[in-house]
Amino acid sequence: TAFDNPDHVDIVVHNYRWRLGLAEGEPQYDELEQRLAKAPVIAVPTITLEGDANGAPHPDPSAYAKKFSGKYEHRLITGGIGHNLPQEAPKAFADAIIQVASLA
Structure with a gap:
């Protein structure tokens, strides 16, 4: 490790x-x-993720949606998930990685 x-x-x-x-x-x-x-504006297909219990200061997703010119999707991951999604919600994180290819 x-x-x-x-x-x-x-x-x-x-x-x-x-x-x-x-x-x-x-x-x-x-x-x-x-x-x-x-x-720079991000032109590749993108899925952003946010945990519903993220205590870190961060903007509302609508505030940064304009930073993406390619297909874009934002997902709120529920269930008391903080800001470390790969560890706290590994399935949702892995699903997003696999599914972003379908946005192309």
């Missing part, structure tokens, strides 16, 4: 520092990071 990796703590701490702008990222991804920072 990830926790067995001797570098796990260093990786996690660096990720938090990077997200807060307190550490540099990987230079080979600088160009890609700059492109993504412009928040």
Whole structure:
């Protein structure tokens, strides 16, 4: 598991520092990071997922629906699901991955 990796703590701490702008990222991804920072419209078919018990601050799905120009669907996953859907709702998460191909 990830926790067995001797570098796990260093990786996690660096990720938090990077997200807060307190550490540099990987230079080979600088160009890609700059492109993504412009928040380009996403043209590929997309399904976004949200747990009904997500306590993290986040916008209403309608606020970001315009960021998708391809076929787009938003799903609210019920049952006390938080923000870690792959672990908390693995079937719904896997279903979305498989079903996004049918949106193409």
